[in-house]
Amino acid sequence: MSQKIFLWALLSSASLTSWATDPFTIELYQTSCNICHGVGIGGAPASFDIEAWSERLAKGKDVLLQHAISGFNGMPPLGMCSDCTQEDLVDLIDYMSKEKSQ
């Protein structure tokens, strides 16, 4: 687990904002996350709202991943993406917490 989080942190820091988001990540987002994060209902931070996400990111990305895996407040475990992998969740957090790329 800790190794995977470290790998994620490494990959995230190395990524460039100009890189296009994987279309599959966007599809997962539309299918599972957009329902709540699209407008930020139930206390969920709205997608692409940098200010809202910066408060969460300050807790540490590993904490956000943990919340996505286990559920947090109104968000169910795996955040409505029952067939997501850990890597999917990492990609989705990255996608939602940045400016909209696509």
Added chain:
Amino acid sequence: MDIKNLKLTRRQTIKAATVGLVASTVSATGCSSTPEQVSGPVPINGIMPWSNWSGNQVSYPAERTRPRNIDALVKLLRETDGKIRAVGAGHSFSGLVPTNETLLSMARFRGISHINSETKEVTAGAGTRLAALGDELWKNDLGMINMPDINTQALAGAIATSTHGTGQKFGSLSSFVTGLTLVTAAGEVLKCSATENKDVFDAARCNIGSLGIITDITMQMRDSYYLKERSEMLPIDEAFEKMEELRLAKRHFEAYGLPHANHVLLIEFDEVTKEESDAKQADAVSGDAYETFRTLADVIEAMPFLRGAVMSIAPRTVGVEERYGPWNKIFGNVRDMRFNEMEYTVPAEDGLACFREVLHTIKEKNIDVIFPIEYRYIKEDDIWLSQFYKRPGAAISVHNFHDKPYMPYFAEMEAIFDRYQGRPHWGKVHNKTEKEFAALYPQWEAFKELRQRLDPNRRFINKHLETIFPV
């Protein structure tokens, strides 16, 4: 219809309940003061947990796999021999998915792949979510003949459990299937329809994930259409008098009984023209009633002696509501309030008696629940393990909030359903085992024999399915 679309607002309800103590308790449990908390399972030894939507099913899959296409799926099945379970939206409350071996995602099998514009049959990938399917059909001027009120499920999961909407003229989603592709445990690809591999077709249209992996499903659709939905809360005796009439007269009809109350909510749907829908289409729906019920539950938990007063006063504030719109927007809803659920289907002719007994028993035994009880009708079909096999059904669903105890309540309800020869929804909580299923389903042995033929090494059998197919 979604109960959350009712005009039962928190403000109205609490005002109606008009108990100062209640109001003060509600404000003390508002969102802003709710402590932040992790709600579900945590990784163990580096393995990410899997959990269903409500959180009552958890497992730790050693492997997660997501084949990109049918060739990759066939290769996977041919080159491995371990146990494997497919997962969709994770919306089942029964233990159909949990595995500590391989969890298979069909997320790469999504979207419509073919439309036969002449017959209006549509082929879609197994992992397509119902909401997305509805949107795509709408764009193509097509409609599903009927649809469940929750639309987040994956198509294959909905078919695997005979998921249904309401309406005595319409069967479950499984009954609209005209063809499917199934990959067996050995990696054999079977095309199935009424004229090809018919025995597999009759079994696989409600397969509880026990026969193989379905990759695509072809369903009968129709031209697109618009609906009017009308809901009205009535005193219980008046409501029961009207229900049989509404069952026969309306395209769709369902009811919600409120525990510990003397009211039932009746909901009817009829097809309308585009012009009528456009002229009367309502503004955005509030979505507040589920929160209201949740708030009421919290209040009642803190002060159980108020339950009778709150539940008898609150329903009186609910007025008549009408909604108009495209079929997929009126049928489908997102449930953002988590719960656990048990549903049994009893013979349609016994439905109202069973529904009455459920409501009466909750009151008589003082069962601590306020979550409404859902009541729907479904047409019979010829699918071997369908709850509606050769029997028109009335489906009665009982729920409780996901973080409230539900088993003692469900056990009381299950005893009632058993007296009416009820068949449980495969994707919802039940305590049935093989012996009971064998008595409920005339084609049980045929299904078992077919299952053994397609999966001789029991690759698709998890702990839950061991109780259903022990041999």
